[in-house]
Structure formats: C-alpha cells, structure tokens
Amino acid sequence: MKQDEKIYLKNQIKEKIEKLKAEIIVLKDLTQPISPDCAIGRVSRMDAINNKSVNEAALRKKESQYTALKNALKNIDSDDFGKCIKCGKMIPIGRIMIMPESKKCVNCANR
Template sequence: MNEKQKQEFKGFAAAEIEELKKEIPRLKELVKPVAPDNAIGRISRMDNIVNQSVAKAQLSKAKVRLVRLEEALKRVDEDEDFGLCMDCGDPIPMARLKAMPETPFCVECAE
C-alpha cells in the first residue's frame, strides 16, 4: 500500500470514527427503557420495544465497527504489510478495506 492509499484510508477511517462517535450516544438514548407508568398505550409500547431491539442491534454493530476501525487505523502506520493479503501478498482492494478494515485477506484468498 503506497502512501497516498494509506492517507486515503486514514481519512476514510477518521471520518467513519467521527460519525460512529456521534451515532453511538444517539443509539444509547434509543435503547433506554420506557417507564411503565408512562401512558403511551399498549400498541405504542410494543412498537417501542421493537424499536429498542433494532436500536440495540445497531448499537452493537456500531461499537464493533468503531473498535475495528480504530485498530485498523493504528495498524496503517505500525504494520508495513497493511493492505497486503497475508496469503498471496497482493494488495487488498480499497473498497474491501473500507468495508472490512480488519481483513487480512484479499477477496480470492478469503473465499
């Protein structure tokens, strides 16, 4: 991975991290329980429970993505082989690194 590609990945990862750091507190608010004495109605309460479960899943995914991006961002400078497939040594496409920053393999070797 050349220096230009590293800078591109760093910019992408930094932007994603900032977005996730904004998104995570919002999701945490959505998963807070609704007090039973809050008169919102049975149907609305059921909708709220469903929305909470969706928000919990999103929160979990956002936290995992944040950790993976932070780790990948550290590895860009520390690991001289970052962006190269551990199996064949070919460059991992930037689109794959953006989608799965933790991946050590190109698409062909991952299959």
C-alpha cells in the first residue's frame, strides 16, 4: 500500500469512527429500558419492546464495527495490514477503502 493511500485511509477510518461514536450514542439512548409506569397502550408497549430489540442489535453491530475500525487504525502501519488472515494474499485496495476493518479477502470472506 502506498503512503498516500495510507494517509487517505487513516483519514477515512477516523471519519468513520467519529460517525460511529455519534450513532452509538443515539442507539444507547434508544435502548434504555421502557418504564412500566409509562402511560402507553399494550400494543404500543409491544411495539416499543420490538423496536428496542432491533436497536440493541444495531448497537451491537455498530460497537463491533467501532472496535474493528479502532484496531485497523492501530495496525495500519503494520506490514501485515491488508493481508488476508485466511489465505495470506493482499486484500484488494478497493475492498480496504470501502471496508478498512476487513481482515479477509472477498473469496475467503464468502467461504
């Protein structure tokens, strides 16, 4: 990977991390417990519980992506950065630019 690509990628990762931080804050607020004394109907309460479950799943996914991006940023200067952990081949730069947290090439990720 060329130096200018690394610089660009570092900036992209930092932007994604900041965006994820904001999304995580919103999702944490949306996953707060629903108070039983809140004056909403039974159907509305069931809908709120369902939405809470969906938001909890989204929160877990965002937190996982956040951690992976932080690790990618930490390891970007490593010689192994951009190598598939399964087959050892270099991951195409296009995939790294789109998903810098990728640890596998497309072929290995689909297996």
